[in-house]
Amino acid sequence: MRAMGLTTKIVEFSDVGKHFRRRGRRLDALRDLSFTVASGEAVALIGPNGAGKSTALRIAAGLLKPSLGRAVVCGFNVSHGTPRARRRIGVSLGAERSFYVRLTTRMNLAFFGRLAGLRGRGLSSAIDHVAEELRLEPWLNVRAGRLSRGTGSRLAVARAFLGEPQLLLLDEPFASLDVLGCALVCSAIDRRLRDGCALVMATHRMGESRFCEQVVELQPPVSDPVPSPGVSLQSRSVRPQTGCE
Amino acid sequence: MLRDVMNLAWAFVARSALTYASYRSKLLLGFASLILSAITFLFVGRVVELAGSGFEDEVGMTYTAFALIGVTVHGVAASGLHAFRKAVRREQLQGTFEQLVSSGRSIRLLVFLAGLSETIIGQGVVLGLAVLILSLFNVTIPITLTALAAVALYSLTVSGIGLASAGLIMIFKEGEPVSWAFGALSGLLGGVYFPVSILPVWLQRAAWVFPTSHALPVVRAGFRGSAQDAATATHLAFLLASAAISVAVGFLVLGRACEHVRVTGTLREY
Numbered sequence: 001m002r003a004m005g006l007t008t009k010i011v012e013f014s015d016v017g018k019h020f021r022r023r024g025r026r027l028d029a030l031r032d033l034s035f036t037v038a039s040g041e042a043v044a045l046i047g048p049n050g051a052g053k054s055t056a057l058r059i060a061a062g063l064l065k066p067s068l069g070r071a072v073v074c075g076f077n078v079s080h081g082t083p084r085a086r087r088r089i090g091v092s093l094g095a096e097r098s099f100y101v102r103l104t105t106r107m108n109l110a111f112f113g114r115l116a117g118l119r120g121r122g123l124s125s126a127i128d129h130v131a132e133e134l135r136l137e138p139w140l141n142v143r144a145g146r147l148s149r150g151t152g153s154r155l156a157v158a159r160a161f162l163g164e165p166q167l168l169l170l171d172e173p174f175a176s177l178d179v180l181g182c183a184l185v186c187s188a189i190d191r192r193l194r195d196g197c198a199l200v201m202a203t204h205r206m207g208e209s210r211f212c213e214q215v216v217e218l219q220p221p222v223s224d225p226v227p228s229p230g231v232s233l234q235s236r237s238v239r240p241q242t243g244c245e
Numbered sequence: 246m247l248r249d250v251m252n253l254a255w256a257f258v259a260r261s262a263l264t265y266a267s268y269r270s271k272l273l274l275g276f277a278s279l280i281l282s283a284i285t286f287l288f289v290g291r292v293v294e295l296a297g298s299g300f301e302d303e304v305g306m307t308y309t310a311f312a313l314i315g316v317t318v319h320g321v322a323a324s325g326l327h328a329f330r331k332a333v334r335r336e337q338l339q340g341t342f343e344q345l346v347s348s349g350r351s352i353r354l355l356v357f358l359a360g361l362s363e364t365i366i367g368q369g370v371v372l373g374l375a376v377l378i379l380s381l382f383n384v385t386i387p388i389t390l391t392a393l394a395a396v397a398l399y400s401l402t403v404s405g406i407g408l409a410s411a412g413l414i415m416i417f418k419e420g421e422p423v424s425w426a427f428g429a430l431s432g433l434l435g436g437v438y439f440p441v442s443i444l445p446v447w448l449q450r451a452a453w454v455f456p457t458s459h460a461l462p463v464v465r466a467g468f469r470g471s472a473q474d475a476a477t478a479t480h481l482a483f484l485l486a487s488a489a490i491s492v493a494v495g496f497l498v499l500g501r502a503c504e505h506v507r508v509t510g511t512l513r514e515y
Contacts, residue, residue: 065507085347102267114256115348144427
């Protein structure tokens, strides 16, 4: 069940494309991506490596400026680089090398929690809550650099949850997770979806998208000036299921 | 708004202090190298005195005091010059820069606070050591308001250059030219190790544009107990103008650089 009542469009991508210039050559990273996500909805971006899933997430997070099209997130056009929109987003762009390895798990969460606008008791309780939810308590006083890859993945998701974001942007959130870790992350995401949070998730495994209403399939764009018939972009609706297998 | 920024500033300072403290050998080696350099200046000063150069009569203080003031004030400001660039570079190397930027805070504010926390930690160490070393050598610096103002304005000017440098390092990744040029030339022309007056006239003119050569005379005049004169006012006015221009240009360059890396997709490249 999703939150009842009026849904608000959280993400609107209209023909969004991104290309880079490298030594005079144009390299397409993403082409003509369109989808919308309302509050309480989940969208999975699926495709092989190089399809542009992470590029799409980075555009939504305001880290990249789209070359073409229009991307509106939380009511703000990301082309204008509005930090205000980003403050409503919880982002996890992969666990590897995104923490202060000399600081403990708690210190990392406290630092990023403060960036998310939390402080004092609110910050402490938010850290305790996500740590309990994702079973990170035993590692709260362990340096982030000493965590296993799977625990690091859970920590990355926990960090994205801080500050009660309206939108979650998760890049391969189940990577490196064991069955228990996957179930914990799934349940935590599902709770937030029920509370009205929206989710855009990138994955290259169809099975991980089973709780998403929409699955957007991306194919690697071909970097030539002639549109290739091989480029396919589909959006389909699927019956959402909660929890991981 | 102010409370929010203070909360953020505290987050960065705490993070920098905890990280700095976790590298114990770095802390100890930093102390050791500063003490060694101070001892070096002490002996160089003795050589200058033995040579009977008349340095003290000419400048109004021993060479040791002259050089230590120069190195300390320049060191305090230099930490502002490099802190912002180093902060960006460190975040990129750690892979945390994208995560910081995606937090929804202005990149300029984040870079500023990251660099400021490094500066506070860096300057705190430099100042603490300077006080310790000067007291070991029975050198006392009479701190005057004008000297404090000169150091503050000089630090602001250099921090503005540091902000621009942080923006440029996002684009150039390695070999950022602004901080290199300022660091290298202000050591030569700023009167850190020797008085500007011994330089050839054409180099003295070039030295005039460096804030270092305006800040140090004010601090040294305070040390000598000289009365404030028109020259002090001119130096302070120059430092005030250079601080305002430098900080504005620094933020402008940083903002443009952030926009550039959003387009080129090189935010996390280093």
